[in-house]
Amino acid sequence: MRQKLAPPDPSAVVIFGASGDLTHRKLLPALYHLFVEGLLPASFGIVGYARTELNNAQFREMARDSVARFGRTEPQAEPWDEFAKGLYYVPGEFTDEGAMSHLRRHLQDLDRERGTEGRRFYYAATPPAAFPDIVARIGEEGMAERARIVIEKPFGTDLQSARDLGRLLHEVFDESQVFRIDHYLGKETVQNILVFRFANSLFEPLWNRRYVDHVELSVCEDIGIEGRGRFYERTGALRDMVQTHLFQVLSFLTMEPPVAFQPERLRDEKVKVFQAIADVRPEDVVRGQYRGYRDEDGVASDSDVETFAALRLEIDNWRWAGVPFYLRTGKRLSRRVAQAVVEFKDVPHRLFEKEGLGGVERNRLAMRIQPDEGIVLSFTVQAPGLGITLEQAGLDFEYGEAFEGRPLVEAYEALLLEAMHGDHTMFLRQDGLERAWEVLDPAFRDPPPVQEYEPGTWGPAEADAMIAPRRWALL
Ligand code: BG6
Numbered sequence: 001m002r003q004k005l006a007p008p009d010p011s012a013v014v015i016f017g018a019s020g021d022l023t024h025r026k027l028l029p030a031l032y033h034l035f036v037e038g039l040l041p042a043s044f045g046i047v048g049y050a051r052t053e054l055n056n057a058q059f060r061e062m063a064r065d066s067v068a069r070f071g072r073t074e075p076q077a078e079p080w081d082e083f084a085k086g087l088y089y090v091p092g093e094f095t096d097e098g099a100m101s102h103l104r105r106h107l108q109d110l111d112r113e114r115g116t117e118g119r120r121f122y123y124a125a126t127p128p129a130a131f132p133d134i135v136a137r138i139g140e141e142g143m144a145e146r147a148r149i150v151i152e153k154p155f156g157t158d159l160q161s162a163r164d165l166g167r168l169l170h171e172v173f174d175e176s177q178v179f180r181i182d183h184y185l186g187k188e189t190v191q192n193i194l195v196f197r198f199a200n201s202l203f204e205p206l207w208n209r210r211y212v213d214h215v216e217l218s219v220c221e222d223i224g225i226e227g228r229g230r231f232y233e234r235t236g237a238l239r240d241m242v243q244t245h246l247f248q249v250l251s252f253l254t255m256e257p258p259v260a261f262q263p264e265r266l267r268d269e270k271v272k273v274f275q276a277i278a279d280v281r282p283e284d285v286v287r288g289q290y291r292g293y294r295d296e297d298g299v300a301s302d303s304d305v306e307t308f309a310a311l312r313l314e315i316d317n318w319r320w321a322g323v324p325f326y327l328r329t330g331k332r333l334s335r336r337v338a339q340a341v342v343e344f345k346d347v348p349h350r351l352f353e354k355e356g357l358g359g360v361e362r363n364r365l366a367m368r369i370q371p372d373e374g375i376v377l378s379f380t381v382q383a384p385g386l387g388i389t390l391e392q393a394g395l396d397f398e399y400g401e402a403f404e405g406r407p408l409v410e411a412y413e414a415l416l417l418e419a420m421h422g423d424h425t426m427f428l429r430q431d432g433l434e435r436a437w438e439v440l441d442p443a444f445r446d447p448p449p450v451q452e453y454e455p456g457t458w459g460p461a462e463a464d465a466m467i468a469p470r471r472w473a474l475l
Pocket residue numbers: 221240
């Protein structure tokens with residue numbers, strides 16, 4: 001975790017899919033910033049591997065462009081030159097045994113030239129169809145020893161394929177070598193859910209069915225599918241966002257306190273809460289599609305893939321029985337905002353309302369994941385003026401204000417560092433992942449019809465009907 005502010009052991013980093021978007025936008029800038037902060041191994045080499053024909057110089061140029069466009073800071077001359085010396089590129093297909101042998105020899109050269117000591121840190125930044133070949137070749141070339149591998153979602157497309165992927169990985173790697181990344185778990189505001197819950201005595205006593213009316217988790221985006229039509233047609237919002245990011249955040253919101261803040265103890269509690277989530281009923285799911293989606297490149301003209309999903313879940317355990325959880329996510333919505341809202345129960349006796357002194361609203365605790373990261377607690381107060389009159393007010397904590405000049409860390413930076421240290425705390429375990437697929441399985445088998453919605457709105461009206469008489473906190 002963050003306390004490990006030390007460089008990891010010497011290692012070669014291999015990025016499979018090095019010419020792709022994720023490498024360009026996230027991985028190279030994150031690796032560069034770690035380097036600048038002295039948090040890459042003292043001896044490192046970064047090898048990009050992909051189909052595109054590039055040489056080292058072109059890859060270095062591409063990396064510089066990545067950092068300039070997507071990094072937190074401009075690439076500065078001196079650290080950049082030092083960093084760039086450690087960048088290499090090996091072109092090859094993932095199926096190509098010759099190219100993989102070449103990669104193996106290249107890594108052995110790095111061990112000699114740059115002192116990477118035979119350690120390997122693989123990052124599979126490729127579409128999932130490439131995973132089986134990558135993993136098989138690593139196995140065949142004997143490159144799994146002293147290695148860690150990070151894989152990106154989607155981890156399968158349903159329970160069966162997730163199990164198959166797990167088996168495939170375990171043929172070559174031990175589970176302790178595998179890091180399934182969900183970048184939402186690298187967001188500090190998501191990690192803060194754990195700190196807020198378990199490092200304060202004020203809220204946890206209320207965090208249960210006795211005091212909580214319902215919980216809402218919304219991850220709304222204003223962007224569309226950004227040219228990823230073909231990927232999205234195979235995926236949809238339930239797989240792309242709900243089964244992954246929303247479920248991970250939900251587990252942080254609802255899990256029991258772990259007995260120790262250690263990777264397996266924390267992951268045990270996450271898995272327990274996934275086990276307690278009741279399988280979703282198709283009638284508790286709303287699927288939406290923004291108008292215009294079918295005209296996007298790579299999208300079928302009669303596509304019924306959802307770009308919006310809202311669902312109601314229950315967690316059948318001692319703490320949460322009977323409390324509804326409403327999850328919502330979508331593209332081309334009104335604005336980009338992600339937040340979890342815990343709405344508490346009504347006061348037992350409406351003392352003031354009875355006398356006509358104004359309405360009481362339920363207390364709400366909103367944890368804002370992005371943007372305007374922070375926490376808002378809202379409550380009812382006496383309004384200024386003569387006589388008792390009730391109005392709503394709030395306590396507002398904003399990261400930007402409270403920690404001015406100390407920006408939040410980019411999720412990939414935090415997660416890369418943790419994986420390089422071998423720390424699994426913020427990574428997914430196979431059993432929890434499988435259960436998360438199982439929960440959604442009924443909705444995949446019997447999907448409710450997709451409802452069209454206007455871009456720039458909060459999605460189809462059916463999502464409002466689903467939560468009624470309650471309302472989404474964000475409107
Ligand atoms: C990705 C999804 O995992 O997360 C994208 O594939 C989505 O569809 C993105 O846009 C959202 O991430 P963030 O960090 O921008 O909220």
